[in-house]
Amino acid sequence: MSVVKLPEKGELDKLVANLTLHLGRKVPQQEVLAACIRLASTHIEELEKAFAETKPLSTKRTTEILGMGEDFEYTTKGSIDEDLYGEES
Amino acid sequence: MPIFLDTGFYFALLANKDSHHTQATKLLKRVASWEFGRPVTSDFVFDEAMTLISTQVKGEKENLLRKMKNLFLGEEPLGHLVCIEPVWLPEIADLHIKLTTPGPSPSFTDCSSIIACQKQGIEKILSFDWHFEGFLNLIH
Numbered sequence: 001m002s003v004v005k006l007p008e009k010g011e012l013d014k015l016v017a018n019l020t021l022h023l024g025r026k027v028p029q030q031e032v033l034a035a036c037i038r039l040a041s042t043h044i045e046e047l048e049k050a051f052a053e054t055k056p057l058s059t060k061r062t063t064e065i066l067g068m069g070e071d072f073e074y075t076t077k078g079s080i081d082e083d084l085y086g087e088e089s
Numbered sequence: 090m091p092i093f094l095d096t097g098f099y100f101a102l103l104a105n106k107d108s109h110h111t112q113a114t115k116l117l118k119r120v121a122s123w124e125f126g127r128p129v130t131s132d133f134v135f136d137e138a139m140t141l142i143s144t145q146v147k148g149e150k151e152n153l154l155r156k157m158k159n160l161f162l163g164e165e166p167l168g169h170l171v172c173i174e175p176v177w178l179p180e181i182a183d184l185h186i187k188l189t190t191p192g193p194s195p196s197f198t199d200c201s202s203i204i205a206c207q208k209q210g211i212e213k214i215l216s217f218d219w220h221f222e223g224f225l226n227l228i229h
Binding site: 045048049052053054055056057058061062065068070071072073074075076079080081083084085 | 096114152153160166218
């Protein structure tokens with residue numbers, strides 16, 4: 001048994017109440033939490049999205065980036081490494 | 090599982106005349122939706138992308154440099170920027186020393202990307218550079 005402090009205990013209470021309604025019986029909070037952890041472990045990509053510092057780009061931003069391209073002239077020897085570091089080809 | 094974005098992808102997005110431009114724009118939609126995973130890049134890649142513009146582009150560069158900065162540091166960056174940590178530098182240098190040959194060899198920045206991926210548990214890289222083959226799964 002270990003103790004973890006929850007910032008929003010009310011959300012857990014609501015989840016347990018909602019589950020009780022669906023099941024027709026009460027499940028102890030710690031069992032609900034344990035099930036949530038098991039469930040989250042199999043949905044790691046969704047969990048990653050919830051905690052990541054960046055989010056998938058909006059359609060507006062994607063369109064904006066697609067419109068950023070320009071027809072500028074540049075010199076290249078064929079690869080970025082060659083251009084920047086003078087790598088032998 | 091994240092995907093690492095390499096310099097060439099950023100440059101190809103801005104350079105309509107780059108041989109990889111069309112492919113980069115196709116890949117952008119999939120990167121944007123995280124189809125390949127959460128996009129990640131590094132401060133060293135940012136350095137390379139800015140330097141590439143300042144050294145290789147002819148004529149006016151300020152606007153392009155601003156656009157590149159925006160892709161990395163704007164409100165909605167293309168990828169999460171990982172800073173290469175000083176404690177990783179010995180490993181990066183050792184890899185660079187190991188892979189440097191008289192012929193074509195990966196740059197120090199390429200080696201920093203490989204080590205950054207190892208440290209962050211990243212197995213895929215979006216790159217048009219063959220140097221990453223054998224180290225990471227190449228998406229191009």
